[in-house]
Structure formats: C-alpha cells, structure tokens
Amino acid sequence: MNTPPNDRGLPGTNLDPWFNSYAQRTAGLSASEVRALFAVASRPEVVSLAGGMPYVSALPAELITSAMERVMRESGPMALQYGSGQGTMVLREHILDIMALEGISGSVDDVVTTTGSQQALDLVTKLFIDPGDVILAEAPSYVGAIGVFRSYQASVAHVAIDEHGLIPEALRETIARLRGEGRTIKFLYTIPNFHNPAGVTLTRERRAEVLEIARRNEILVLEDNPYGLLYFDEKPPEALRASDDDGVIYLGSFSKTLAPGFRVGWALAPHAIRDKLILAAESATLSPSSFSQLIIAEYLRTADWQGQIDTFRDVYRERRDAMLSALNEYLPHLSWTVPTGGFYIWLTLPHELDAKQMLPRAVKELVAYTPGTAFFADGRGRHAMRLSFCYPTPDRIREGIRRLATVINGELDLLQTFAGTGALDAARPDSHYASPPPDLD
Ligand SMILES: Cc1ncc(COP(=O)(O)O)c(C=O)c1O
Numbered sequence: 001m002n003t004p005p006n007d008r009g010l011p012g013t014n015l016d017p018w019f020n021s022y023a024q025r026t027a028g029l030s031a032s033e034v035r036a037l038f039a040v041a042s043r044p045e046v047v048s049l050a051g052g053m054p055y056v057s058a059l060p061a062e063l064i065t066s067a068m069e070r071v072m073r074e075s076g077p078m079a080l081q082y083g084s085g086q087g088t089m090v091l092r093e094h095i096l097d098i099m100a101l102e103g104i105s106g107s108v109d110d111v112v113t114t115t116g117s118q119q120a121l122d123l124v125t126k127l128f129i130d131p132g133d134v135i136l137a138e139a140p141s142y143v144g145a146i147g148v149f150r151s152y153q154a155s156v157a158h159v160a161i162d163e164h165g166l167i168p169e170a171l172r173e174t175i176a177r178l179r180g181e182g183r184t185i186k187f188l189y190t191i192p193n194f195h196n197p198a199g200v201t202l203t204r205e206r207r208a209e210v211l212e213i214a215r216r217n218e219i220l221v222l223e224d225n226p227y228g229l230l231y232f233d234e235k236p237p238e239a240l241r242a243s244d245d246d247g248v249i250y251l252g253s254f255s256k257t258l259a260p261g262f263r264v265g266w267a268l269a270p271h272a273i274r275d276k277l278i279l280a281a282e283s284a285t286l287s288p289s290s291f292s293q294l295i296i297a298e299y300l301r302t303a304d305w306q307g308q309i310d311t312f313r314d315v316y317r318e319r320r321d322a323m324l325s326a327l328n329e330y331l332p333h334l335s336w337t338v339p340t341g342g343f344y345i346w347l348t349l350p351h352e353l354d355a356k357q358m359l360p361r362a363v364k365e366l367v368a369y370t371p372g373t374a375f376f377a378d379g380r381g382r383h384a385m386r387l388s389f390c391y392p393t394p395d396r397i398r399e400g401i402r403r404l405a406t407v408i409n410g411e412l413d414l415l416q417t418f419a420g421t422g423a424l425d426a427a428r429p430d431s432h433y434a435s436p437p438p439d440l441d
Pocket of ligand 1: 052115116117119142144191224226252253254255260264265
C-alpha cells in the first residue's frame with residue numbers, strides 16, 4: 001500500500017513509532033521486484049523464470065561434506081574464530097589462481113574477501129559516493145547494484161548497450177553531457193560478461209575502448225564478474241582488470257561457480273584503494289566468515305573444481321538451449337538476446353505490452369519473470385523482461401515459455417480486439433501498479 005510521506009518527505013507509515021526518525025537515505029530503500037517475486041517463485045506449481053538462483057543440486061554434496069569434515073578436524077578452532085578483516089590468506093591465494101583464468105595477475109595483498117560480491121558493491125559505494133554523485137551503469141543493470149547505489153543516494157546514469165555490450169560512443173556522450181551539467185561522476189559500474197539482466201558480453205575491441213574512455217576521463221571502473229567462468233562455448237575476452245591495475249576494481253564471487261550459501265565473494269582493488277576497502281570491510285563485518293572461507297579453500301585444494309565448473313556449464317548450456325528453442329517455437333514474433341554464458345535472456349515485448357502490468361496474469365498462468373523496470377533506476381524497461389534459465393529443468397523451462405506465450409499472445413489479442421475503442425484505456429487508467437498485487441507482496 002502507498003502511504004503518504006512523513007514531514008521529511010520519506011515514505012513510511014504512521015503505525016511505525018519511528019516514522020520521523022529515519023535517515024534521509026532510507027528513502028532509497030524499497031523492496032525490489034525480484035524480492036516480491038521470490039515469494040511466488042517458491043510455490044511449486046509456478047515455473048519461475050524470475051530469480052537468479054544457481055542450480056546448486058549440480059554440486060555433489062559429498063564434496064562439501066568432506067571438505068567441511070577435514071576443516072573441522074584439522075583447523076576447527078581457526079574455522080570457528082574471527083579472522084582477518086581482509087580475508088583468510090589461504091583463500092586469497094586460491095582467488096589469485098581463479099582470476100588468472102580471466103587474464104588477471106594481481107597481488108594477494110590487494111584481494112579483500114567479502115560477504116558475497118554484494119557486500120563488495122556496498123563497500124565500494126560507501127567509499128566513493130556522496131549524495132548526488134553519479135554512477136554510470138549499463139541500461140539495464142543488476143537490480144542488486146541499483147539498490148545499493150540508491151541506498152547511498154547516488155544518481156544512476158544509464159548508458160546504452162547493444163548485443164555487444166556497453167556502447168563506447170554512448171559512454172562518451174553520457175560523460176560529456178553530465179560533465180557539461182557540472183555533475184560529479186564517481187565510477188562506471190559494468191558487468192562485461194553474460195550480463196545480468198541483458199545476457200550480452202562486451203567485445204574485446206569495446207573493452208579496450210571503454211578502458212581508454214575511463215582513463216582519459218579519470219573515471220574509476222567497477223567491474224562485476226560473477227559469471228565469467230560460466231561460458232558455453234568460447235571463453236569471454238580477458239577481464240578489464242587484466243589490462244588496468246590502477247583504474248579498475250574487480251569483483252568476483254563463489255556464488256555462481258560453487259554455491260551462494262557460503263556468502264563469499266571478493267574485490268581485487270587498485271593498491272591505492274585497498275587500505276580504505278579493508279577498513280570499510282572491518283567496520284562492516286569485523287571479518288568475513290572464517291568457516292566458509294576455510295571450507296572453500298579446502299574444496300579448491302582437494303576437489304576438481306574446474307571440472308565442477310565444466311559440469312555447471314553443461315547444465316546451464318542445456319537450459320539456455322531449451323529456453324532459446326522454446327522461444328523460437330512459441331514466441332517467434334518477439335526478439336531476445338542470445339547469451340553465450342551465464343543465466344539470463346532479455347526478452348523485448350511489442351511496444352504496446354507492459355511487462356509489469358502483465359505479471360499478475362502471468363502468475364495466474366503459473367509462470368513468473370522479472371519485469372524490465374526492476375533493472376533501471378529511471379522507470380524504463382516496461383516493454384522488456386528478464387528470463388532466467390539457471391534454475392528450472394529444461395522441461396520446466398519449455399513449459400514456462402509455453403505459458404508465457406499464452407499470456408503474451410492473449411494480451412496482444414485483447415489489444416487487437418479493443419484497439420481504438422478506448423475500452424482498455426478506461427480499464428487501465430495508469431500503466432503501472434502503484435504497489436505489487438497482494439499475492440506478490
Ligand atoms: C551481476 C551480479 N553482481 C553481484 C551479485 C551478487 O552476488 P553474491 O553476493 O552472491 O556474490 C549478483 C547475484 O546475482 C549478480 O548477478
């Protein structure tokens with residue numbers, strides 16, 4: 001339910017005795033569409049193409065159980081104790097080997113282990129953003145990053161992308177426009193590989209160009225790369241960080257290549273930034289979980305972790321193929337991106353359809369997706385949606401797309417039937433729901 005703002009312009013409710021006490025920055029805190037959808041997605045009858053949950057069942061439990069037993073037998077007190085604020089040395093060394101697969105050579109001193117890469121996003125934003133500062137981000141961008149940026153009162157300026165990722169010319173123009181307006185741009189946030197939510201990958205040529213633009217304009221780059229190792233055919237080009245140690249903060253994660261339940265990610269910071277990052281990390285959590293870090297380090301030392309990533313790749317490739325073939329069969333008149341790795345496809349709807357408005361009807365048909373508006377800070381994205389192929393089985397994906405086609409084609413039929421009569425305009429005074437329908441909340 002929408003409630004009136006309090007006397008400082010913040011949303012809230014008079015039933016909350018602290019209504020007038022919240023900090024201004026809480027105005028940026030709102031439940032994301034993804035979060036609202038998780039409640040629906042958990043119902044077994046709904047095919048959820050909404051969340052980005054990795055298929056952890058493809059990881060043999062025995063591999064983790066045995067690593068855990070060895071850790072507890074051999075270093076139990078250390079695993080149960082506070083650790084270094086920067087993260088456990090033994091894991092940071094393994095992280096260097098993982099990043100080497102993407103062309104990065106860093107120093108173990110510059111790696112900071114965090115509570116998922118989500119925390120690294122939060123810490124970097126905290127370090128750099130004053131209210132009103134600008135963050136450049138792809139259009140669309142990761143919903144969880146937009147939430148963090150909002151919570152620090154940043155202003156997000158979206159930069160256009162196409163099937164080859166961020167468009168350098170659009171980046172140049174956006175920077176020039178913002179600087180012309182006297183705005184302060186603090187960093188460029190980018191997901192170069194198997195983008196969430198767009199599914200696209202930045203080409204090698206554009207990587208060099210984007211870095212050159214950032215360097216020339218003295219803009220820091222925040223490279224977020226949780227999916228880079230989950231390629232289906234060819235490896236993506238080397239990470240941006242591989243060719244710029246000073247201007248790129250690189251974020252990695254064990255969430256997609258191992259399991260998100262450990263909540264372990266990392267940042268590889270430019271040397272000049274890393275001390276502040278460690279201080280910020282210590283003040284946020286004292287230290288990341290020693291228990292999780294030691295189990296992951298033991299797993300990496302003893303298991304065929306690269307073979308396990310191959311298994312994940314096979315699983316996700318098969319699911320991507322299932323989704324693409326179902327889209328071709330059931331929705332051939334629409335367009336979508338063709339990801340070469342990762343978890344996501346971006347589906348563009350005919351202009352007259354609104355993905356957010358259509359969602360309750362989709363849920364009624366027992367399929368869920370994430371409306372495109374979740375991935376923009378400025379209300380765009382109504383005519384698009386993100387489809388995740390990571391979690392449901394290929395059969396369920398196929399059934400989900402079939403149901404989605406029923407909904408989309410039904411809406412199009414309706415529009416055609418009543419075109420020009422005004423009947424639908426009267427039924428839909430506003431093209432947005434003010435709040436999610438009750439069964440999505
Ligand atoms: C692009 C991107 N960045 C960061 C994250 C956060 O991942 P985690 O905190 O689990 O490492 C996600 C999770 O979906 C993501 O898709």
